[in-house]
Amino acid sequence: MVRELTILTVLGTAFISSGTPAAATVPLEGARAVARPDRRSGAETQALDHLLERSGLRVQLESLSAGVRVQFLRGRGRLSGQDRLTIDQIVSERFAAEALYARISREFAPHLDAAKMAKALAWYDSPLGKRITGLELAALVFDGGPRAAADLENDRPSPRRLALIERLDAGGGASETTVDVTMAIVRSLTRAFQPALPAVRRLNPGQLEEELVRARNRTREQIRAACLVSMLLAYRTLSDRELEQYVQFVESEAGLWYMSVMNSTLLIAVDVAADAVAAELVTAVPQLVGDLR
Numbered sequence: 001m002v003r004e005l006t007i008l009t010v011l012g013t014a015f016i017s018s019g020t021p022a023a024a025t026v027p028l029e030g031a032r033a034v035a036r037p038d039r040r041s042g043a044e045t046q047a048l049d050h051l052l053e054r055s056g057l058r059v060q061l062e063s064l065s066a067g068v069r070v071q072f073l074r075g076r077g078r079l080s081g082q083d084r085l086t087i088d089q090i091v092s093e094r095f096a097a098e099a100l101y102a103r104i105s106r107e108f109a110p111h112l113d114a115a116k117m118a119k120a121l122a123w124y125d126s127p128l129g130k131r132i133t134g135l136e137l138a139a140l141v142f143d144g145g146p147r148a149a150a151d152l153e154n155d156r157p158s159p160r161r162l163a164l165i166e167r168l169d170a171g172g173g174a175s176e177t178t179v180d181v182t183m184a185i186v187r188s189l190t191r192a193f194q195p196a197l198p199a200v201r202r203l204n205p206g207q208l209e210e211e212l213v214r215a216r217n218r219t220r221e222q223i224r225a226a227c228l229v230s231m232l233l234a235y236r237t238l239s240d241r242e243l244e245q246y247v248q249f250v251e252s253e254a255g256l257w258y259m260s261v262m263n264s265t266l267l268i269a270v271d272v273a274a275d276a277v278a279a280e281l282v283t284a285v286p287q288l289v290g291d292l293r
Helices: 003-017 028-034 042-054 057-073 081-094 097-111 114-125 127-141 145-154 159-172 174-196 205-234 240-251 253-284 286-292
Strands: none
Touching: 042 057, 042 097, 042 114, 042 127, 057 081, 057 097, 057 127, 081 253, 081 286, 097 253, 114 127, 114 253, 127 205, 127 240, 159 174, 159 205, 159 240, 159 253, 174 205, 174 253, 240 253, 253 286
């Protein structure tokens, strides 16, 4: 899915305004409750690595890592060059693609299902599956820019194609996961810097959660719209029939399993990284609180 692209699109807006069906992210507590012990065989480990590679995860995480670094530095012009360098070093280390990948693989392991994994891998190894993954990775680098968006506005998708994209978003949980990931980063930063705020501006845990819920609601529809546009652009060279085949995979038992676990493990990885970044920034760059007021 193109959730990584849309995450990067909306992160900056979420930072400012807060001052990715059944396959949407599984609640973490529930996911862990039904997980089996991590007793992977060598064959299962190899199959999981193959599946993650075929789905383009590593490249997607490299793009996500680079984009998060950019967004953390955006609008920080009042900080010194050294402070900006410190921020970049901390974010680069904690959001390193390899670190995120390792966490996702580790969290994914307890939810392995050999039969579903084989079917998911068969899809990603198919000619159409490979082509779609290629389109998703290409969209991370070049989405066509303003001209492509203008063309989309002038040549609007048919109701059938839009319905397919909406089903793809619902089945793959792209927009919901994007919201979850964005808010995980915002929540970590906001909580970490609360003690540094003037007393009159501090919020108790309940008030803070209410503010975060309001921020989520403000950005939810905007994020969903961005996800739909990103997918329309990324898959614009696919025929309706090819797009429908992708939707059928995503809505299949194997597709729902893969998208659901992937979304949950991505959120866990980002949440861990964001908490670590926030904790380090409070000590290393306490003056950053001025930008978060």
